[in-house]
Amino acid sequence: MRDPFSYLRHLEGLTVNDGIYDFLPHWQKDSALHKFIRFIADEILMDDTDGPTRVPFGSDPLYPDWILPVDAAMLQYGIIDEPLFFIPDESAPERTPGGGGDSSESGDPYCVVNACYDYLLNLRWTQAYEDLMSRITDEVFYVMFLNRRALASLNQFLARYAGEVTTDGFDADEASLMDLFVRDGELKRVRPPMWARRAVFYRDRGRCTTCGTDLSGLIDTLNVGNYDHMMPLAGGGLNDVTNLQLLCENCNSKKSDKVEEPSNRYRRWY
Ligand SMILES: [Zn+2]
Numbered sequence: 001m002r003d004p005f006s007y008l009r010h011l012e013g014l015t016v017n018d019g020i021y022d023f024l025p026h027w028q029k030d031s032a033l034h035k036f037i038r039f040i041a042d043e044i045l046m047d048d049t050d051g052p053t054r055v056p057f058g059s060d061p062l063y064p065d066w067i068l069p070v071d072a073a074m075l076q077y078g079i080i081d082e083p084l085f086f087i088p089d090e091s092a093p094e095r096t097p098g099g100g101g102d103s104s105e106s107g108d109p110y111c112v113v114n115a116c117y118d119y120l121l122n123l124r125w126t127q128a129y130e131d132l133m134s135r136i137t138d139e140v141f142y143v144m145f146l147n148r149r150a151l152a153s154l155n156q157f158l159a160r161y162a163g164e165v166t167t168d169g170f171d172a173d174e175a176s177l178m179d180l181f182v183r184d185g186e187l188k189r190v191r192p193p194m195w196a197r198r199a200v201f202y203r204d205r206g207r208c209t210t211c212g213t214d215l216s217g218l219i220d221t222l223n224v225g226n227y228d229h230m231m232p233l234a235g236g237g238l239n240d241v242t243n244l245q246l247l248c249e250n251c252n253s254k255k256s257d258k259v260e261e262p263s264n265r266y267r268r269w270y
Helices: 006-010 019-023 032-046 069-076 109-123 127-144 148-162 172-178 194-203 249-255
Strands: 055-057 065-067 181-183 225-229 244-248
Touching (some): 019 032, 019 148, 032 069, 032 148, 194 225, 225 249, 244 249
Antiparallel strands (some): 055 065, 225 244
């Protein structure tokens, strides 16, 4: 856990083919972290390159049916009541409920992989899969949003790509993106909306994340909170709720446009 984002290096899929453009519009409630979690969850659930991962299902522990992790996850969240797909037994006829089709070739490991692959590809277009993604995203976001260092790593990664966006690279239908920039690689400063400020204020418990000064206005009305971009806009940082931290005026002016690792001091719950 020292480097929770070590696999970020392999995340080019998130930003390839102008994927970074999705991250540029300011203050999306579907934040950079939401997109990141969804990307990873989708990758993991769709990853069957080494053959399907099998999860036992059924009441008989000796002879269980085998289902895919994605079905196990949908069952666990109560999105489905019964598995949608059983992994065909390599030595028995396929038993896809309502599947039908060309199931005659089962018994061949290659066909088992194909059957899983077909199922997964179709599943991705269903509401059930959409529901699963939003449940996973909400759950992981809830935990990760608390960890400013992880958020800073993610935003640092994305800033490398956002900082290389040139406005003359946009197609005609991407003209609205041009207005988001002050210059190539630098997004305009847009004041965070109330929901983003509230989220960050409560997460950081109304205190400067660097020096701990109370910014609630209850104890000292002179202390003003600043919503600092951990990755500065000038360095390709995004106007994203996951790129904000609460700083007092003093710490904010000391930091100004520098990139500093956010404090890893977390207040105790009790
Ligand atoms: Zn401070």
